[in-house]
Amino acid sequence: MKAAFALAAIAALGVGSASAQEWKPTKPVEFVGAAGPGGGTDIFARNVQAIIQKYNLVDQPILVSNKGGGSGAEAFVYVKAAAGDPHKLVFGTSNLYTLPMVAKVAFKHTDFVPVAAMVFDEFILWNKGDSPYDDYKSYTAAAKAANGTFKMAGALSKDTDQTLTRYIEKDTGAKFIYIPYKSGGEASVQLSGGHAHSHVNNPSESVGHWKAGQVKPLCVFSKERMPQGPKVTETKGWSDIPTCKEQGSGIEEYKMPRTVALPPGSPPAAAEFWANVLKKVSETPEWKDYLEKTSQTGRFMAGAELKAFIDEDEKRTRKVYEEEGWLVN
Amino acid sequence: MTERALVSRTTMEVVTALATAAIGAAVMWGSIEHDIGWGDSGPAAGYFPFRIGVLIVLGSFVNLAVALWRRGTQDVFLTAEQAKRVLAFGLPILAFVVLSLFLGLYVGAILYLSAVMVFQGGYRLLPSLTLGVAVAVAMRLIFPMWFKVPLLTGPLEAWLGLY
Amino acid sequence: MENVGSLFHGFAVALTWYHVALMLVGVLLGILVGVLPGLGAPNGVTILMPLTFTMDPVSAIILLTSMYWGALFGGSTTSILFNIPGEPSSVATTFDGHPMAKQGLAVEALSFAFLSAGFGALVGVAVITVLSGWVTEFALKFSSPEYFAVYFLAFASFVGLAGGNPVKTVVSILLGFAFATVGMDTVSGSLRLTFGFDELLRGISFLIVVIGLFGIGELLLTMEEGLKFEGVKAKVNLSGVLRTLTRLPRYWIALIRGSLVGVWMGITPGGPTAASFMSYGLAKRFSRRRGNFGKGEPEGVIAPETADHGAGTAAMLPMLALGIPGSATAAVMLGGLMIWGLNPGPMLFLERPDFVWGLIASMYLGNVVAVVLVLATVPLFAAILRIPFAIIGPLIVVVCFIGAWTVGASKPDLWLALIFGLVGYVFKKLDYPVAPLVLALVIGDKAEDAFRQSMLMSQGSLTIFFSNPLVGTITVLAILLLAWPLFSMLFGRVRAGRAEKMRLAE
Structure with a gap:
């Protein structure tokens, strides 16, 4: 506990200097995984949590919970209901914006405040x-x-x-x-x-x-x-493994982002705080290790870049879904 | 079955059959928003739920008919004496659920446990309260502290700064 | 017999003081999470997981699996004592286990349960040892049609024997199926029967249904009859446990049948829950004492427990060899394997024989440790029934609602548990059987998925269920079992007469 405290002091310095506008978690934080235990999303959330705790990047305890019901819709609905409380983060994939297109769920991807995309899983x-x-x-x-x-x-x-x-x-x-x-x-x-x-x-x-x-x-x-x-x-x-493009496929690229988002109405300072923390996570050797073991591609995106990516991917996917007649919303 | 019936068996059979029929109807209604047919690639999303709903409604009507046909028999569902015992146990449960929803499971459990011990067990207030608090402490240790499973909390915990 | 050699090597790995100590810790923790309905093996795994990162993989998996065995045993405890199944797989244990406890035979019921569970587990692990290579190949033969046939078989062997009002039984089963369809539909990717309620997104949870139907419903019934628990009169001591041990061999048929069903359902994707129901169903159908089932018959405890644990152990092999988790706990363990740098899959046996055989050896040891430990706790748990009802009754209620809350941290779930409690009470009084409802709820959506996947494969042709010898055999067997009540009606009179004579003779 004492060693952890010392580390916390050092980490707090780093975080403090990074963000001008101060926001800090004031109570325990919940990472909500939009999938059942043991799956890719769960392992993603648990790795982030483990690294944050190891380096003490956040001085509040972090719990990981799994809400995989309705292909993850349960998690998004739960976090949406916590509007304005940046102590709940939802960990998902592109289902953040694809799920509301195909299932009658009570949320849209624009409800959430996107924080970061940290990894891309290959297909x-x-x-x-x-x-x-x-x-x-x-x-x-x-x-x-x-x-x-x-x-x-x-x-x-x-x-x-x-x-x-x-x-x-x-x-x-x-x-x-x-x-x-x-x-x-x-x-x-x-x-x-x-x-x-x-x-x-x-x-x-x-x-x-x-x-x-x-x-x-x-x-x-x-x-x-x-x-x-x-x-x-x-x-x-x-x-x-050759790329499909090398082999003459017309499909340039297809990847699935692993995303982190905050509830609706979270202050921008909080989004910035979490983006900073996650950025630090993505720079640790443990993170490299996780990427290598799961053969994923690390690519950190936040802020405007992330927003642009989501908008573009959403539009592209929407077009396919429309042609297939899958759209319900 | 010589005791006076508070609720007759026929009444309860009818109520239950109507309730299951209502569920069946809801299932039918809920599934027609999907395709209920058998397409080229087998049954669609609504195929099974719709038929299950239909069968529940049919089965419920059979049960209803049987219950009404046998209504002459004087079978008892619940006597006044039984009702008193069930309510004496069931109403506190209801109170516990309502209390917990507003005050959290810890406070709900303390109040419910000690109240039942005092009013039904005939124990004195102090030992009852002690046991209630002991249970709440155990809940807190086991669930959020050891196993990281947060329980429902209320205003008291918020005021104390616990989660 | 190369496997036996590997096993001895495995024992050498597993049998150290350090590992035995880990087994003790794991089993005890497992019993704790198994006994509390709100917690289960996944919670135990979750808190142990960080501890295991610094251990070597063999020690880590020994700790985790021991915890898992402990939780399986703990789950039966609440089934028997309070009619609250902590895990889906211990529902069938309540049918005769709780009546025994109410008659003051809690010690016997618990001992029978633990001993037969240990027996089933040992048979399961023995099968794994001998057939490890073959089992994997066999499991790969299973695709959606075979999955469906297995569920159908489990279902067919359980239903049709309720004996009561057939229309009520059918309504009860259908309600179970209807509840199972609520939520996300895997095959079409659309939400069904949620009626716009966000709380229904994840479907109707099994735990909430059984907490209501079994736990709270049973408490209300007990109160109405004006009874307290009769366990007060029971003698609670270790010699009761030993007496039960000497009586166990009498039930050898049930033990063997249960183990076979368990191993079969563990290797095929049926799983422990379906195994326990199927074993109970078969025992009730073919036992000499079938008339006594549901009223506190030891065989009705032995049959499901043996099968449950046989399946639980046998299922570890496909999990390691194929990388398919059979349960939430197994999923967390698989995640752990990957974090330790092991890839579950067929190569695990070749790449890390020390790990695999150490694990298998620890399954023998862990189960023996678990049986000894839980038997030692029997007097302790049975003594709980001596606590005055004004204390223990409300305590059970509190534990039930904590369990309901932990499922999804959602307030409406508390109401749902209360409603199902009322339903359980009314259904029991009006002779609507609730067990088939629970079975339908547990296997309903899996069976539907498998059926519709099969139909996708065959483009809508039902002949796929007879398309190869494997699926054809299972399907025919299931149809025969489903039709069994008809046969037994034909021969019913002859058999009934003979059974009566037998009872007189005893």
Whole structure:
């Protein structure tokens, strides 16, 4: 406790000088994860909490709670109800702005005060380990020839995985039967068992099955290859996966941001305070470690940059949803 | 069953059947905002809920009919004596819930526990209050302190600066 | 028998004083969270997780799994003593466990529960040891149609035996299914039956329903009958525990049947809850003492407990080998594995044999430690029933509502628990069975998801449920079990006569 106190003093100095307008949490803080325990969002929130506590970046206790009901809608509704109280932060993904489009929920993304996007999770097109296809073009061509009988497994309905599937369909003219499961992990097992032809999981969701050779990555939906790292299988590491663009896909990039937002009506000084804290988190070695272990891309965005990103991504997604007839709001 | 019936079994059967029918109707109503058909790719979102709703309503009507048909039998649902005992236990629970919603679970638990002990158990005020407070302290230690699960708090905790 | 060799290596890893001490700590903490309805194994895992980051992965997983076993055992305690199941999987334990406690047989009920649970767990882990390679391959054969067939089988073996009014049973089941559909629909991604209430977004929580239907409903009934708990008269001492131990072998059929059901449901995605219901259903259907079920029959405690723990243990293997968490706790543990730098998946067995086999060895030891510890607590817990009702009754109420609050920190949940309490009271008095409602609530949405995923795969053709030998066999078995009441009606008279003779002979 005493050591923690000393650290707190040092950290407080740093935070104090960073923000001109003073706002500080005056009571315990709650990080609300918009997903069940154990998922990507939960691990994200818990890592942020652990790092904040380790470096004592905030001198109030922080609790992490999981409100994954309604695909995360529960968390957003809960934080919206805490209007004007910047002691509750909601940790989510792009579902912050995509969920209100497809489900009849009582919030809009503009209700919240966005604080930061800290990481981007990659999407990879996976096939079963022994599938005859090795790249984007040959696989989608086969899917097209199969006349809409290829099955694409994915996590949830009308969420990132299904959206990306639609992008692929538009790009190549292939048609997939999209089968929604509760999580990417389940989708990965279905692919390993040969019950689907492909899925577009995030790296961390399928790494175990890749190691065992049950699934194999075809390409990553990113502008550049993923960073160099240790080998995952005997011969390949993440950086050996070609980008889909290299393989002639028309999809430039598809990533999912992990976002943090404050309740409606939170003062700008509070948003600035949290953005500063999260910025510091993103500069620690522990954060680098987390990114590497989960094979995500770190990219810190806050303020106007974040707002512009959300607006643009929201518009783009809205267009696809409109074409698919998914829009309810 | 010679005791005087406060509520007859028939009445209760009818009330229950109507209540389940109402739930069934609500389920039907709630599911027609989705597609209730069986499309190319199997049942749509409203398919099962709608049919479940229909069956609940049908089942409830059967139960209703049976209850009315048998109304001649003088079965008792609740005698006055039983009602008194159930209310003596149930009303304090209701009071506890209402109190807790306004004052938080800690204060609610202290008041409820000590009141029941005093008025129904015949204990004296001091030991009852002590036990109530002891339980509240235990709640506080176990839930928010050890397991980081905050409980519902009220104005007293806010005033004391606890969370 | 390469596995046996690996297991001995695992024992060498797991059997150190440090690890046994961790098991003791874990089990005790687990019992604490298991006994309190508001807390469960996930809470225990959450507070232990930060402690484990400095440990090596084997020690960490031993601590966490021991906590998990403790919580499973603790959950049965409240089921038996107060009719409040702390976890979905201990609902079926209330059916006969609580009647036994009310008759003053709390010590016997608890001992039977713990001993048979320990037996089931050991069978489960033995199966894992012998069949580890095969189990993973078998689990990979399961896709949505097979999932649906497994749920259907569990359901078919439980319902149809309530014996009471069939229309009321059907209404009760349908209410359970209706409650299960509330909230987000995985397959279509839309919100169903929330009627614009934000509180219904996450669906109707199982815990709130059972706290109301079982816990509060039962208290109201007890009060109405003017009874206090009769546990007061019961003798509470350790020799009761030992007496029960000597009586256990008599129930060998129930033990073996329960273990088989448990292991089957643990390896397939059925899970512990469905396993316990299915085992109870089968026991009630095929036992000689079936007439006594629901009135305090030891076999009605043994059957679900054996299956629950058999499934809980057997399910650890698919979790490690496939990376699929079977429960919220398992999900948190999986998250932990990743933080320790381990990737759950098929390669874990090859890359980290010390970890996997150390874990499996610790499952043998942890369960033995857990059984010994919980048996030692039996007199303590049974003595709770001696506390005057004016104190213990309200205490149970407080604990129930704390439990209701912890589910979602939402005020309407307290009302919901109260309403379900009233419903439980009325339903019980009017002979609406509540157990099928709970089963329907627990497996309803999973079964619907699996069914609709299958229909997506087959483009709307029901033949997919007969499309391969595996799914075909399970489906046919389920249909046969569902039709069983018809068969037994035909032969009912003959059997009833024979059973009567047997009872006289005993």
